[in-house]
Amino acid sequence: MGTFHDDKGELHGITVVVDTTGSRVFIGRCDTMTDAGIVLLDADEHDSTTGTSKEDYVKKAARVGIWKKHDRVALTRDEFTTVKPLGEFTA
Amino acid sequence: MPYDPLLVQPMREELTQIGVQELLTAQDVDSFLGDKAGTAMIVVNSVCGCAAGQARPGVALALQHDHKPEKVGTVFAGQDLEATSKARSLFADYPPSSPSIVLFKDGKVVHFVPRHQIENRDAGSLAAELTAAFDKHCASATSR
Numbered sequence: 734m735g736t737f738h739d740d741k742g743e744l745h746g747i748t749v750v751v752d753t754t755g756s757r758v759f760i761g762r763c764d765t766m767t768d769a770g771i772v773l774l775d776a777d778e779h780d781s782t783t784g785t786s787k788e789d790y791v792k793k794a795a796r797v798g799i800w801k802k803h804d805r806v807a808l809t810r811d812e813f814t815t816v817k818p819l820g821e822f823t824a
Numbered sequence: 825m826p827y828d829p830l831l832v833q834p835m836r837e838e839l840t841q842i843g844v845q846e847l848l849t850a851q852d853v854d855s856f857l858g859d860k861a862g863t864a865m866i867v868v869n870s871v872c873g874c875a876a877g878q879a880r881p882g883v884a885l886a887l888q889h890d891h892k893p894e895k896v897g898t899v900f901a902g903q904d905l906e907a908t909s910k911a912r913s914l915f916a917d918y919p920p921s922s923p924s925i926v927l928f929k930d931g932k933v934v935h936f937v938p939r940h941q942i943e944n945r946d947a948g949s950l951a952a953e954l955t956a957a958f959d960k961h962c963a964s965a966t967s968r
Contacts, residue, residue: 746872746873746875746943747940747943747944748939748940748943795940797918797919797936797938798918798919798921798924798938798939798940799919800919801919818940818943818944819940820940820941820943820944820945823940823941
């Protein structure tokens, strides 16, 4: 997976879904993933307490993509539970 | 900041050498899709190795299919800013994504392949998706 930059983790360059321990889920292009955490570029953020569930939000994003809210998002390892390529959610 | 044009040139040529029309300005995009009748495809090219590296050969493979869009154009994201912005305005309901591939029929988007659906996919798999869309939307146009 990914390309070129081995030091940035195997998901470098891939659009990923990052589920957090709370109500938020992030989708963005993985820049770096290490034991310390993950950095996303051109990322969207969704809070499932605002109405749409995490699952429905990801399902829609898998169909058409995301509208970015953040140029860069950094999450520490204890802030998220899973990281998966958005492409894996495409039906 | 745009990449060095010399670096990008081979990525442009992967498409132009197979007959894809390069759209460098907003006016080029207007002219390309000025006549909305029929089918057209726009490839939003990009430098990204994870996705564009498979998008271009996937498009090349798909265009060998019997049924295909009547015209195929390309803009280069991050390089030809005006043309890319104009092209994206034609499918503004979809989030900006590069690379991406958009199929139009009579001026309306009928198939959209965003970047994340290209990442880590091989060219054959992408071509299969595109040719399925061509069969669905371009068959009658090709046989005109």
